[in-house]
Amino acid sequence: MYILDNEIQLEKAVLKAKKIRTHVKFISFGVYAVRGTKGNYYEVRCERMASGEKLVLCDCKGGLAGLVCWHSVCALSLHVGIARQRVEVGR
Numbered sequence: 452m453y454i455l456d457n458e459i460q461l462e463k464a465v466l467k468a469k470k471i472r473t474h475v476k477f478i479s480f481g482v483y484a485v486r487g488t489k490g491n492y493y494e495v496r497c498e499r500m501a502s503g504e505k506l507v508l509c510d511c512k513g514g515l516a517g518l519v520c521w522h523s524v525c526a527l528s529l530h531v532g533i534a535r536q537r538v539e540v541g542r
């Protein structure tokens with residue numbers, strides 16, 4: 452898991468995520484399943500802590516080691532889109 456504090460750290464992973472065409476399943480708001488290169492699915496959670504920091508958790512090896520993995524980036528891009536829509540609906 453890692454704390455999303457800036458988007459620069461995501462750049463590398465975003466590039467990789469774009470190269471690998473994968474499938475992201477929406478499980479619930481903030482919880483997604485991302486298909487890995489071997490066809491297995493990793494669970495990614497995007498949470499907002501009370502302090503306002505965004506926490507991203509992926510259950511792949513890299514994610515557990517605190518790396519910004521491409522699965523989490525795929526899930527994040529979906530999450531950000533859904534979160535934005537939610538705000539709009541809430542208005």
Ligand SMILES: [Zn+2]
Nearest residue numbers: 509511520522
């Ligand atoms: Zn991962």
